[in-house]
Amino acid sequence: MICKSFLYDNRIKAWNVLFEMPVSEYLDFAKSILDKNEFQRKKIRDSNKVYRLLKDDLKRGCIMPPMVLALKSDINVTEEDIKENSINIIKENIKSLLIIDGLQRTNVLISIDEFLNGDVAQNTGFYNNDIRIEIYIGISRTGILYRMLTLNTGQTRMSLRHQIEIMYSDLIDQDRLGDILLIKEAGTNEKIDLGKYVFRDVVDGFNSFLTRNEFPLKREDLLEQIEGLEELSKEKFEDDLFFKFVKLYDKFMRRMDYYFKSFDYDNDEVIDKLTELSKNYNINIPDGIAEDLKDDNSTEKIKYRIFDMHKIFNKSIAITGFGAAIGKLIDSKALDSEKIEDIIDEIVIKNYLCFVEFYFFLQLIKNFAKNIGVEHRRYYCLLFKELFNRHSDSFVLIDSAVLSAKFAYDSFKY
Structure with a gap:
C-alpha cells in the first residue's frame, strides 16, 4: 500500500487519501468488510454482461476507476x-x-479470486495488478x-433505505446509544421493553424522515435518492442525524410511557366508549373486541388489545409516520427542528379513552382500505402532523390529535 495524495473535503469535513495497492492486498481486507456487514448488497449475477466483460478485462490487467472507502469509526486526525x-x-x-x-x-x-482459488503464484498478472483506493x-x-x-x-443503484442499513448496521445489539438498544428483530410474541427498537423499523422511520414520505417504495425510485440527498445537504456533518432521529423517537416513547403507566383503566368506560363510537359511525364493534367482551377476563384482554403502548407506537408504521410528519412540518416551517425535544x-x-378512539379508527380504516398498511401509515402521519404542528388546534394534545387526524384522513380520502 502506497499513499499517493491527500485532499481535504470541505463539504463533509474529512480527509480523502488516495492509495495504490496490489489486488491481493485489497482483497485481504475487502472480504472481511463484506463478511461482517450483512446489509452490504449481494454480488451481481454473472449474467450481467457488463460485469462479465469487466471480469475478463481484470484478468488481463485493466485499470478500474478508484474504489471509495471510509473509516466509520470516530477518528480525530490532524493534517x-x-x-x-x-x-x-x-x-x-x-x-x-x-x-x-x-x-x-x-x-x-x-x-x-474464488475462480482462481486464491492461487497468487500462478496468477501474478491478476493479483499483482495495482488498483487505486480512495479512503475518507x-x-x-x-x-x-x-x-x-x-x-x-x-x-x-442502491436504495436510500439500504444504504442507511449498511451505514448503521454495527449498532445492532450494541450499547452505543445510552439507554437505547437497536435489536435485529423481535420474536412473534416477544414484548419489547422501553428503549428497545427493531433496527429495520428505525431505518424505515429515518428513511421516511429523509424522503418526507411515510410510504415504503416497492421499487427503487431516483426521486427518493434526490429527496434524501437534498435533506442531507442541509445538515451539519459534524452531527449524526440518524442518532438524533432515534433519540427523538425514544424521547417521545418515554413521554408516552409516563402517561400509560398513570392510566387507571375502567372496563365499563371502555365498553361505553366503544358502544358510542359504534353508534356514531354506524358499524359494529370490531369482532376481536366483541369476543373479548364476552370473556370473564375481558379487562386484561381489552387492556392488552387497546392500551399496549408498544403495540401502538413501537412499530414501523408509527415510526415512519413520525419521521415523515416531522420532515414535512420542518419543510413547511410549522415546526422548528431545534425545538422538537x-x-x-x-x-x-x-x-386515556382517546386510545379507544384511536383503536376504533384504525379498525374502521381496516374495514374499508384496499391496502391496510398504506392507509394506516397515512393516518399515523396525519396524527403526528396534528400533534407537532404549532399552527394546529391539536398541538401537543394527543386526545385532540387522534380525532383531528381522522377528520384530515377523511378529507384526504374523499
Whole structure:
C-alpha cells in the first residue's frame, strides 16, 4: 500500500487519501468488510454482461476507476497525521472500513479470486495488478451517507433505505446509544421493553424522515435518492442525524410511557366508549373486541388489545409516520427542528379513552382500505402532523390529535 495524495473535503469535513495497492492486498481486507456487514448488497449475477466483460478485462490487467472507502469509526486526525501516518491509521482501523462506491467491482474481484482459488503464484498478472483506493478518514456517518448518495450512480443503484442499513448496521445489539438498544428483530410474541427498537423499523422511520414520505417504495425510485440527498445537504456533518432521529423517537416513547403507566383503566368506560363510537359511525364493534367482551377476563384482554403502548407506537408504521410528519412540518416551517425535544416534553394526554378512539379508527380504516398498511401509515402521519404542528388546534394534545387526524384522513380520502 502506497499513499499517493491527500485532499481535504470541505463539504463533509474529512480527509480523502488516495492509495495504490496490489489486488491481493485489497482483497485481504475487502472480504472481511463484506463478511461482517450483512446489509452490504449481494454480488451481481454473472449474467450481467457488463460485469462479465469487466471480469475478463481484470484478468488481463485493466485499470478500474478508484474504489471509495471510509473509516466509520470516530477518528480525530490532524493534517500532520494524514500526511505522515495515513497507512498506519488505515491498518490499525481495518475493521472499521466501509465500501461506499465500488461494491460491485469489489465483488467482481472476489469472484475472480474464488475462480482462481486464491492461487497468487500462478496468477501474478491478476493479483499483482495495482488498483487505486480512495479512503475518507475522519468522516461522520452522516457524511458517509451523503457521499454514498452522491457517488452511487452505477448501473445497479442502491436504495436510500439500504444504504442507511449498511451505514448503521454495527449498532445492532450494541450499547452505543445510552439507554437505547437497536435489536435485529423481535420474536412473534416477544414484548419489547422501553428503549428497545427493531433496527429495520428505525431505518424505515429515518428513511421516511429523509424522503418526507411515510410510504415504503416497492421499487427503487431516483426521486427518493434526490429527496434524501437534498435533506442531507442541509445538515451539519459534524452531527449524526440518524442518532438524533432515534433519540427523538425514544424521547417521545418515554413521554408516552409516563402517561400509560398513570392510566387507571375502567372496563365499563371502555365498553361505553366503544358502544358510542359504534353508534356514531354506524358499524359494529370490531369482532376481536366483541369476543373479548364476552370473556370473564375481558379487562386484561381489552387492556392488552387497546392500551399496549408498544403495540401502538413501537412499530414501523408509527415510526415512519413520525419521521415523515416531522420532515414535512420542518419543510413547511410549522415546526422548528431545534425545538422538537422541548415540544415532546409538553405533550399531554388528558383522557386515556382517546386510545379507544384511536383503536376504533384504525379498525374502521381496516374495514374499508384496499391496502391496510398504506392507509394506516397515512393516518399515523396525519396524527403526528396534528400533534407537532404549532399552527394546529391539536398541538401537543394527543386526545385532540387522534380525532383531528381522522377528520384530515377523511378529507384526504374523499
